[in-house]
Amino acid sequence: MAGSLMLCAAATANQIPSANVLDAAASQSTAIADGVYLYGSAPEPETLGAAYMVFAAQDAQLVGAMFMPQSSFDCFQGYRDGNELALQITNSYTQEVYGYAIALVTDDLQVASTGNSDFVLALDGFYDLGTPGESELAILSTCQAHYSSVGTEL
Template sequence: MSFATSTVALQAPTSLSKVGIVGTNSVALAQVPASDTSVGDGIYVYGSSQKPEEIGQEYLVFEARQGKVRGAFYMPSSEYSCFSGKVEAQQINLTVQDPYDSTTYSHSIALSEAPPVASVDSRLPIEDSLQLQGYHPINKISANDQQMLKACQANF
């Protein structure tokens, strides 16, 4: 299956989470504040399913640095497609590379903010503050995610 034709998964708004690597085996979770529509630097993992590595579901893993992203769309035990792009105010604009013939195509994923709710200490809550349409946050980066991310960073 080519990801060039699999855009039907981008329908329902869901939460966006950031996964940061701390050391080699531990993972720390952090989110972007509601007042900022940009994506903070770090590694992110999302899935069309809330469960990681579920067969038949689409996932994406990417690293964000200064508003630019590089990563992969993938389906577990199947192919993956590398992408690079830029975070805009309302969406992430991507250039995706076909894994079979290396042609590229454009793809966008809409971003939207969740309504802010004040916390006890009057700061905006950071959890679930930014949404990525069609995907759920995956709060753990797997060895497979890391391997695909590394390959895409080196080759695309």
């Protein structure tokens, strides 16, 4: 049930594409910087009913988890595909794998005001929550171990 809840919560992030969706040509030339990221459908961590994702980017590959506070989590692998993150999410209960995409967006105001056109990772329907906490890193570690133990790669 939590897997289906996660799908519903995550799906809201992609129902109405933003007018600022990156064009595919520009986004293909910019890789996601290696690092660990935390995003949420709410602007604050640990908001009940909100969906969150924590992931690590390394060499253009993503490994992470979608989760809701006080619930289970589903691991995913993915990569940047043009103007979106292309994810393969593994349902934690059934082990079924399904595809999901999250649109990337730009902050036109930031570019206009600073003149800085460097790529900043922004996900449609999600807030950048900065550095993950201990619990989010534990979830991420579990997913990284899962994918290394089953030997799956994109």
